[in-house]
Amino acid sequence: MPEMISVDVEDGVATILLQRPPMNALCLQMQNEIKQAAEELASRADVGAVVLYGGPTMFAAGADIKEMAGMTYQDMLRASSGLQDAFTAVARIPQPTIAAVTGYALGGGCELALCCDLRFAADDATLGQPEIQLGIIPGAGGTQRLPRLIGVSRAKDLILTGRHVGAAEALDLGIVNRVVPADEVYSAARELAGRLAKGPALALRAAKESIDRGMDADLTTGLDIERVRFAALFATDDQSIGMSAFIEKRPAEFTGN
Numbered sequence: 001m002p003e004m005i006s007v008d009v010e011d012g013v014a015t016i017l018l019q020r021p022p023m024n025a026l027c028l029q030m031q032n033e034i035k036q037a038a039e040e041l042a043s044r045a046d047v048g049a050v051v052l053y054g055g056p057t058m059f060a061a062g063a064d065i066k067e068m069a070g071m072t073y074q075d076m077l078r079a080s081s082g083l084q085d086a087f088t089a090v091a092r093i094p095q096p097t098i099a100a101v102t103g104y105a106l107g108g109g110c111e112l113a114l115c116c117d118l119r120f121a122a123d124d125a126t127l128g129q130p131e132i133q134l135g136i137i138p139g140a141g142g143t144q145r146l147p148r149l150i151g152v153s154r155a156k157d158l159i160l161t162g163r164h165v166g167a168a169e170a171l172d173l174g175i176v177n178r179v180v181p182a183d184e185v186y187s188a189a190r191e192l193a194g195r196l197a198k199g200p201a202l203a204l205r206a207a208k209e210s211i212d213r214g215m216d217a218d219l220t221t222g223l224d225i226e227r228v229r230f231a232a233l234f235a236t237d238d239q240s241i242g243m244s245a246f247i248e249k250r251p252a253e254f255t256g257n
Contacts, residue, residue: 012197048197060109200238
């Protein structure tokens with residue numbers, strides 16, 4: 001049983017709750033528990049969307065620096081693979097994912113949020129990649145996912161300076177998708193996740209995979225990825241349900257098949 005996270009599934013929405021107070025520092029054990037939870041949820045047919053949440057006051061302030069400080073090069077060479085594997089497991093969850101960010105999402109915490117499809121932030125949240133101030137660089141995907149999300153120049157500004165940004169600037173930069181009052185972050189993320197969980201599951205997965213794989217390919221390859229998945233959806237029940245509902249001018253009731 002996990003000790004530093006919990007997983008709850010209700011009405012098709014899974015919540016991964018980080019539970020390592022006071023800062024949700026992402027130690028090696030917590031990373032492994034996140035990886036196991038992500039892999040389990042990815043295979044569950046009863047999960048249509050996932051919310052990643054750190055609690056009402058803190059998302060994750062970063063990696064466990066005390067744990068890292070005594071590591072040698074050889075130690076970190078092994079540990080960094082586990083760190084990236086854990087975060088990549090979150091990024092590869094095929095269902096839509098939303099990070100509900102409160103308090104701080106710094107360093108590894110910011111990188112964990114970047115692994116989600118969408119990010120909702122509290123109006124008093126703080127995000128950033130301050131690793132350079134410790135004499136290192138982001139090691140859990142920050143140098144790769146952040147530029148893909150907000151562009152190279154903006155990502156370099158944050159990574160090279162290590163500066164923190166508030167929720168309003170994070171929204172302007174495109175790091176977060178929505179800013180809401182702090183006490184509404186989880187409920188807002190949960191509400192959207194609930195709507196997505198009732199959507200056409202196979203089409204949502206196809207859209208997510210087409211975007212993610214297409215971003216790592218040239219345009220021609222990306223268009224091929226999209227074309228194949230677009231055509232494949234015409235073999236699903238939800239395509240028939242959705243188009244019939246549109247023609248008949250009524251809401252679609254998707255089955256996920």
